[in-house]
Amino acid sequence: MKTVHSKFVFKGGVHPDYHKELSAGSAIETMPAVFHLTVPLSMHLGAPAKPVVKHGDTVKKNQLIAEASGFISAPVHAPIGGKVAAITDTVAASGRPCAAILIEAHDHEEVEFLPPIADWHFADQQVLLNRVAEAGIVGMGGAGFPTCVKLAPPPEKQVDTLILNGAECEPYLTSDHRMMVEHAEELCIGALIARRILGVKKVCVAIEDNKPDAIEALQKAFAGLDDDVEISILRTSYPHGSEKHQIFATTGREVPRGGLPMDVGCVVENISTIYAIYDAVVNHQPLTHRVVSVTGDAITRPANLRVPFGTAYADLIAVCGGVKGKAAKVVSGGPMMGFTVSSLSVPVTKTTSGIVLLSEDRVSGYTSQACISCGRCVEVCPMRILPSELSQCIEADDIEGAEQACLMDCLECGSCAYVCPAHRPLVHHVRRAKAIVAAKRAEAAAKK
């Protein structure tokens, strides 16, 4: 194992106030028993899972309750043992309706596990890959892309590097940080399993330099490993957690426009995902829980909780001592890219890395004005596009012009809106335009 300081720095980016001190010191706690779960069937990118239980069925903890319904899909397991109270519609954090299975807990919980794998050191790659698929593991950083698809790149793509994303560049969030501090040993095994599945030599762990305790813990855990394993210390900058920027920071390779990490021989996996792989292979445990940071200046006791999927945000806030003063905004995910939720009955999913409660002092109401052409957004845009021009095209309903101005390349990282002195809702414009493009493409596809 060797430690390197990354010498590649991407162009642009911002340095928001991180406020990670609120919850960075709180050890991961297990959420006290919850009695009602609303487990969404679409916690991942791709086709929603198909229920295999019906109303009134009794389910064991970890039992499969919904199976994957396509190539890009993931199964869902019961986080607690109990009775299926209903299969109904709920509202996801993004505000979109989605189907969910309601589970009411039993007093006496029965547990089942995935079939054991004797020793992963000697297990077949395909066996390990199937385990990742059957455990329902998806990218837990936010996108929710099924991990089994990512770990099985098509043969024409030469993958040589596995990158573990421990940047956690979003302000406030500390779930991955705590995971690295407390579960470094498990992450080490998880990384080796993922390396075996991919059949690569080189493993890079990317961590920003604002997490010295995590770096130290990982150095200790990875100490005995060969020199192909590298801990890459990145200079703190937002958005270092973005796949493309992280690949550049760790390897110096640039993902081509519209390309995927595998085009430059890399696969990037989030820290929590690697832990889930460890849990599934070594402990035969399907993915049913995750660590969620409940933080912000409007929560009484900021904490990192290990929570079963389907728990309502309101339950998490109650465990953390409730709201301090008055919360003006509740954000699912980080404040830069997260969604503001309009209801606290929204359930925790595989991609919920944190819940941020902000008081009125932290949330400013603003009136957006016309672009003053100052160019600050152009300076900070990590994708090197022109957010000012792009947003003006969209305002004028010139969606084709926006597509030419690289609309689809936008990461929606929010750096531009963060620095805009005219308070222009730049990301909001982009999201609206992307939705229009998606609708147009769907219409065109339907015509064919």
Next chain:
Amino acid sequence: MDPILTSTVCIGGVGLVSAVALAVADKFLSVPEDPRIGQITACLPGANCGGCGFAGCSDYARAILFQGLGVNLCSPGGADCAKAIAAVMGCEAGDVEKQVAVVLCGGDETEAIRRSNYNGIADCAAAHATAGGDKACTYGCLGYGSCARICPVNAIRMERGLARVDKEACITCGKCVKACPRKLIKLVPAKAQIHVLCRNKDKGPWVKQICGVGCLGCRICTKLAGDAITMEGFLAVVDYTQAPTNEALIDTCPGHCIRKNA
């Protein structure tokens, strides 16, 4: 020779030769065009609204001639236009029923509560995509006027956070129907007087909490109106092929969502 004379003769000569060439080409290479295209286009109102489903009026005229489409698809033109085209084509005009757009929501800012403070782009689709919009009712009119902006004849106005259609001005082009992210706008026969101004499919007690004029799903109207109102889950829906006329419906509706002349 005088340079002025030279250039005049040269340019004039080139012009003359080209004129002769064009005249010959017009005579021998001309493509005969059906004169009815012009006649039909002249009958159409020329608004190029796209309501018929074609790019503009002359496009629709071509579709009538070459694809054998019906002559009664132009809503702005109405019955007169259909008759005029039928005369050109020598066929029957068929029935043209004047339709108008209606916004099926009555929850204005005094009746429907807002659950959050929306600070983004003043556009309905953008608000709808942000955690389902700021209105507590996830089916109701958001009031950011996307339909009003797209209306080519300014027939939609915003009143107390609610879109309202001017029946007289509406040309039935259907652009607002496509613009509404909540799918609240419907084209209905202009003679239909009574509407259920609600699209909320949730259960009654919840609707009552969030809106003063929501459909509670009580089914009283279905008993009074016969087949003209049917239930879709917990929502009463008017069947406009046999639009209800019983005005007693308006006073009986405990949700106050059945109204006349919306």
